[in-house]
Amino acid sequence: MLDAAISEGDRIKDLIHSLQEFNRPSSGKKVIMDVHQSLDSILLLQKSSFNNRRVSVVRNYAEGLPQILAVSDQIKQVFLNLLANAADACNHHGGVITISTWQEGGRVAVAVKDTGVGIKPEEMEEIFRPFYTTKHEVKGTGLGLSVSYGIVKNHQGEIRVDSQPGEGATFTVLLPIESAEENQGQLSDILKGV
Numbered sequence: 001m002l003d004a005a006i007s008e009g010d011r012i013k014d015l016i017h018s019l020q021e022f023n024r025p026s027s028g029k030k031v032i033m034d035v036h037q038s039l040d041s042i043l044l045l046q047k048s049s050f051n052n053r054r055v056s057v058v059r060n061y062a063e064g065l066p067q068i069l070a071v072s073d074q075i076k077q078v079f080l081n082l083l084a085n086a087a088d089a090c091n092h093h094g095g096v097i098t099i100s101t102w103q104e105g106g107r108v109a110v111a112v113k114d115t116g117v118g119i120k121p122e123e124m125e126e127i128f129r130p131f132y133t134t135k136h137e138v139k140g141t142g143l144g145l146s147v148s149y150g151i152v153k154n155h156q157g158e159i160r161v162d163s164q165p166g167e168g169a170t171f172t173v174l175l176p177i178e179s180a181e182e183n184q185g186q187l188s189d190i191l192k193g194v
Contacts, residue, residue: 089116
């Protein structure tokens with residue numbers, strides 16, 4: 001019982017820490033960030049919502065994935081939007097969201113794949129347009145993907161979409177890692193000189 005209480009206390013502490021991070025206004029300052037750590041903090045926030053919707057999450061994280069130099073809260077917002085959309089696509093019938101990471105050349109790739117309703121071909125051209133939504137209920141503003149697209153582009157990244165109606169969708173975010181490696185090297189050189 002004591003182990004369970006300690007474990008739940010640690011989980012609540014992590015949840016509060018994650019909520020505080022999302023509540024802070026963006027500094028706009030790029031920092032070295034661990035993509036897996038960011039994804040895990042968002043999944044912790046979404047755990048209850050996913051459980052209520054009968055959505056399970058599979059993590060296929062690459063080992064030794066390089067860190068990136070990015071505005072952490074903005075990149076977390078992108079991941080949060082993609083995960084929320086993936087859960088919405090699964091409707092209320094449940095489904096599976098698979099998060100995969102890998103290194104692709106000088107970039108880190110994060111793919112969010114769902115087993116939801118998919119995207120119609122005529123909608124593929126529109127999904128990144130502001131205020132466009134495929135959700136039939138009055139839900140959301142239609143800004144999530146548009147804002148995410150802008151954030152990723154501002155980070156010199158790319159978003160790819162692959163989908164077929166009835167077969168789910170995969171959104172892949174690619175973010176450069178060269179800047180992070182250079183920054184780490186410069187920091188290492190500075191510390192050596194101290």
